[in-house]
Amino acid sequence: MMRRPAALVALCAVLALSTQALAAELPQRWVSAGGALSEWVSALGGEQRLVGVDTTSQHPASLKALPSIGYQRQLSAEGILSLRPDVLVGTDEMGPPPVLAQIRNAGVRVELFSSKAELGAVDDTLHHLGQLLGRESKAAELAADYRQQLQQLQGQIKQAQTGQEAPGVLLLVGHAGAKPMIAGQGTAGDWVLRQAGGRNLADHQGYKDFSVEALAALNPDVVVFSDRALSGEQALQALLKQNPALAVSRAARERRLVSFDPTLLVGGLGPRLPSALHALAASFYPAAKASLNP
Ligand code: HEM
Numbered sequence: 471m472m473r474r475p476a477a478l479v480a481l482c483a484v485l486a487l488s489t490q491a492l493a494a495e496l497p498q499r500w501v502s503a504g505g506a507l508s509e510w511v512s513a514l515g516g517e518q519r520l521v522g523v524d525t526t527s528q529h530p531a532s533l534k535a536l537p538s539i540g541y542q543r544q545l546s547a548e549g550i551l552s553l554r555p556d557v558l559v560g561t562d563e564m565g566p567p568p569v570l571a572q573i574r575n576a577g578v579r580v581e582l583f584s585s586k587a588e589l590g591a592v593d594d595t596l597h598h599l600g601q602l603l604g605r606e607s608k609a610a611e612l613a614a615d616y617r618q619q620l621q622q623l624q625g626q627i628k629q630a631q632t633g634q635e636a637p638g639v640l641l642l643v644g645h646a647g648a649k650p651m652i653a654g655q656g657t658a659g660d661w662v663l664r665q666a667g668g669r670n671l672a673d674h675q676g677y678k679d680f681s682v683e684a685l686a687a688l689n690p691d692v693v694v695f696s697d698r699a700l701s702g703e704q705a706l707q708a709l710l711k712q713n714p715a716l717a718v719s720r721a722a723r724e725r726r727l728v729s730f731d732p733t734l735l736v737g738g739l740g741p742r743l744p745s746a747l748h749a750l751a752a753s754f755y756p757a758a759k760a761s762l763n764p
Pocket residue numbers: 525526541543544643645648677696698732733735736
């Protein structure tokens with residue numbers, strides 16, 4: 471038998487120990503706030519580490535079985551601390567700030583991510599989560615794949631635009647009966663509309679209350695509607711009932727009202743967006759529908 475040099479054996483032992491030590495340092499008990507962020511944790515294979523999620527974390531459906539920490543914008547410290555997490559991950563939508571400070575003071579790591587609607591933020595989120603989970607190469611793979619899917623869609627939209635002009639569109643975010651807000655510049659909603667090949671007619675910044683006059687003047691070709699309590703046809707009927715001005719818009723007359731899952735608009739840009747964008751683009755460019763399906 472060949473004698474293994476003692477130094478090599480010792481080196482291997484040290485290496486094995488330090489890898490173990492590194493793994494032990496990674497947070498084991500995770501609480502996550504923000505739908506898209508929780509989806510990325512799952513996509514990176516971190517779902518078993520989650521011990522709680524907020525109410526916007528609904529995908530994959532298995533997350534709904536976890537203890538709830540309430541709405542990401544209105545967290546309470548007691549609920550989160552009772553889950554004894556090592557880390558709370560969330561985006562800048564998460565709050566309120568005094569609660570985050572309380573959680574930090576109790577010794578829980580709070581890791582913040584960007585909810586900005588831009589590809590660079592997806593790269594950063596994946597890189598950061600990859601490090602926290604010890605899954606860096608998987609994270610790099612997902613980031614490259616995401617970019618590639620969106621590039622492919624842009625090519626297909628360019629093609630569709632040779633046969634049809636970009637439609638003028640609006641995205642309304644309904645809040646369970648409260649007045650809907652229109653997605654303006656700099657929002658995830660605006661990014662979604664543009665990526666799907668629409669021309670967002672709203673030029674204000676952020677999400678703003680919906681005004682009937684403004685809507686009538688803008689006369690969109692397509693209205694996209696997102697409501698956390700209602701979905702599909704039900705959401706659209708409620709919208710038309712609450713806002714009769716919409717009923718006379720070109721979009722309503724031509725029945726171009728499309729509902730959009732609100733969990734795609736919270737916690738940054740998430741992994742289900744590329745396929746949702748394909749479907750949205752197909753509704754913006756009906757003639758090119760067949761080639762736009764993912
Ligand atoms: C599944 C998705 C969502 C759920 C479960 C949810 C839930 C809630 C809840 C419970 C509130 C507290 C006030 C209320 O009851 O109306 C709220 C407020 C709010 N939501 Fe959402 N929401 C969702 C999606 C969204 C989206 C897509 C946006 C923006 C694009 C948004 C922006 C806001 C804002 C700005 C407030 C007011 C925040 C405050 O006053 O602190 N939410 N939401």
